[in-house]
Amino acid sequence: MKIQILSACLFLFAFTTTYAQPDTAKITRNALSYADSLAKTDAYGITYGNWSAYADLNPPSVIKYYGGKAGLIQHVTSLRTPTISEIQEPAPEFKLTALENRDEQWQCVIRQSSYFHKEGTQYHYVTYLIGQSRDEGETWRLFDVSYSKVANIIYMFPEIMDDLEINDATVLSEDQEVKIAQEAAAARPAKKSRNNK
Numbered sequence: 001m002k003i004q005i006l007s008a009c010l011f012l013f014a015f016t017t018t019y020a021q022p023d024t025a026k027i028t029r030n031a032l033s034y035a036d037s038l039a040k041t042d043a044y045g046i047t048y049g050n051w052s053a054y055a056d057l058n059p060p061s062v063i064k065y066y067g068g069k070a071g072l073i074q075h076v077t078s079l080r081t082p083t084i085s086e087i088q089e090p091a092p093e094f095k096l097t098a099l100e101n102r103d104e105q106w107q108c109v110i111r112q113s114s115y116f117h118k119e120g121t122q123y124h125y126v127t128y129l130i131g132q133s134r135d136e137g138e139t140w141r142l143f144d145v146s147y148s149k150v151a152n153i154i155y156m157f158p159e160i161m162d163d164l165e166i167n168d169a170t171v172l173s174e175d176q177e178v179k180i181a182q183e184a185a186a187a188r189p190a191k192k193s194r195n196n197k
Contacts, residue, residue: 027137034140059141085116106133127169
């Protein structure tokens with residue numbers, strides 16, 4: 001009898017421990033998959049002029065901030081032109097930089113890195129996507145901070161978790177990137193070899 005009770009207790013403990021631990025790897029994969037979908041619908045909108053799918057991937061509060069889907073689409077298309085590349089570019093790369101769970105929702109920040117060419121010069125475009133999931137990380141709604149200022153996010157997305165670190169989008173030419181990398185390398189202290197004391 002004691003063995004049965006002990007077994008039942010161990011099973012219940014294992015079940016509650018497993019249940020309490022969210023599968024953050026799966027949640028991360030889902031968020032990155034939705035980020036990829038947002039980028040593809042962005043490219044699809046540029047190519048075919050159909051931005052409806054792009055707008056559908058944004059959180060309701062962001063759509064409302066711009067006065068509805070039509071307002072969001074108008075805003076995005078008016079700001080999108082400068083980063084449209086003159087040539088076919090590789091797909092953007094995504095990296096999850098923050099993932100939080102609070103108040104029955106998940107939120108994340110995803111760094112999106114891509115390149116575009118203008119007048120023969122290559123530019124590195126880095127922006128950040130803010131994501132929200134209300135179904136345990138299964139589906140996501142995201143928006144790109146480059147279409148607004150980080151200071152406006154609280155008005156666009158009042159549910160934003162205050163401890164998420166969000167950066168403004170940047171556009172750097174190849175020369176600017178090389179210069180920044182050289183300055184960073186020069187600022188790092190030289191490593192001493194083991195033989196030098």
